Amino acid sequence: MERAIVHMDLDTFFVSCERKNNSKLNGIPIIIGGGDRGVVASCSYESRRFGVRSAMPIKMALKLCPDAKVIRGDMDLYSKMSHEVTEIIEEKVPLMEKASIDEFYLDLSGMDKFFGCYQWTQEIASSVTKETGLPISFALSNNKTVSKIGTGEAKPDGHMEIKQAMIRPFLNPLSVRKIPMVGAETYKLLSRIGIRTIHTLSEMPKDVLQKILGKNGQELWRKANGIDDTPIIPYSERKSISSEHTFSQDSIDITGIKSLITGMAEHLANQLRAEKWLTSTIVVKIRYSNFDTETKQCRVSYTSADHTICKYALELFDKIYSRRMRIRLVGLKLTGLVHGEYQMNIFEDTQDIMNLYQSMDYIKARFGKNAVGRASGFNFQSSPK
Structure with a gap:
């Protein structure tokens, strides 16, 4: 049986979400990102005509397209809209993979017996746009690579079918x-x-x-x-990732414990980026020598950046550690996860920070997770869950 694989991609997803909330943004060049030193997280087709691209420094983007409207970005809105689209698609197909916050693969193999795969995909796309107001493009072929390339060629708001005999002429x-x-x-x-x-x-x-x-x-x-x-x-939506460390001897070395938390934050942030997740909630847990356990959490803008997670984790520890007793266990958990590439959380990050994390991730992937990191994070080793 020949496979029938569909790739679906929401067109300029962040921009489309903003336009759904504010129709005055329709038809004008839009840049989604944060601050003069930040980089472009997404941009409209109107701004792309001037050469603006994702991950470009916003200063450079505004030189290319000075009339563009810069919007800070709202990951809570984007996450909500992504979940709505996911539910619509999931209800209508036998097998779905969510590749990112705005990208999906569908396996419709065998459905030609009951309903034409191409026609069925068109109806799914129409349902998404009708129920959410978001434009979506797709391509149908017999594998992921060809269908993804096809979607790129069909955009914006387009669709195509690439049958086996047409794959080579198309590519x-x-x-x-x-x-x-x-x-x-x-x-x-x-x-x-x-x-x-x-x-x-x-x-x-x-x-x-x-x-x-x-x-x-x-x-x-x-x-x-x-x-x-x-x-x-x-x-399947992952709920959280976490790391805990139980001391061989109960500790009151606060400097060392904070060093451990820093190391945990770095390892978990690296895992987020490797698995294409962003977190919105940071939780710190401590267990005292008498086995009393306390937790404290805070919500943050969606992120996978070490410096952001470290900052809030250490602040939470300072708030939760109040008894001045020895500590038996310390843990860090990241929850409220949404799927997304790392550049989706760069509303605050500069190009230098982005480049730094990409370099660190490369080194860790090649030489191991402990190959590089903050000096303060190397005093203790954590055990990710």
């Missing part, structure tokens, strides 16, 4: 940058050896690509040839 003329796993550095490397289109990439020997790109070379070749067996991962 061949496109830039290799259209392949999801090709970033800026990979593109530069491929360009230097004359590979700029998917067609050229698809005809390269696999062993040559492996020598150039390492283990990703063969996977990239498969995607360029429209081959992708990646399954749809059933959607």
Whole structure:
């Protein structure tokens, strides 16, 4: 049985949510982000015509499009709207994967027996727009890679079907940058050896690509040839992530305990970014030597940034630790999670902070989670749950 895989993507999701709340924003260039030193979290198609792109410093974006209206962003609103869309889609399909706050994969394999997959997907998209007021694009093909590329080509507010016989003709003329796993550095490397289109990439020997790109070379070749067996991962909303440490001997070393909390915050923030989560609630727990346990929590703007989580976690500890007794256990939990790429929480972050975290995450992924971090966080090791 041939697979029927749909990729659905809400068009300029943050901008669309803001326009739903304020119709005066329709038709004008919009930039979602925070502060003069922040970066663009999202932007409207009107501003993109001037060269504005996500993750661009807002100062640069305003030089390109000085008439753009900058909106700080409301992650609570975006999360609420994302949940509404998720519920609509989930009710109508046998298998759904939520890839991010505004992106979904559907497996409709076998549904042609009962209802045309393409027509069924069109009706789902129409339901989303009718019930939420948000525009959505989609593409239907036989795997994730082709359907995702198709959605990108169909935007804005478009749709397409790419059948098996049309996959290669569809992919061949496109830039290799259209392949999801090709970033800026990979593109530069491929360009230097004359590979700029998917067609050229698809005809390269696999062993040559492996020598150039390492283990990703063969996977990239498969995607360029429209081959992708990646399954749809059933959607389930994760509630929280946490870390706890039980001392071998009850401790009153407050400096050391705060160092441990800092280390926990860094490890959990790295996990959030790796798994594409943002948190809205920070919880600190302590257990005294007499086994009395206390917790305290606070809500924050959606984030996965170390410095934000560290700050609030330490403030919570100062508020909760009131008895001046020895401590047996300390824990940190992040809840109220929503799915989203790291750049979705950069309403406060500068380009320098974003670059720093990306570099730290790369080092941790390659050399281990304890390879780099704040000096104050290395005195104790935590045990993530």
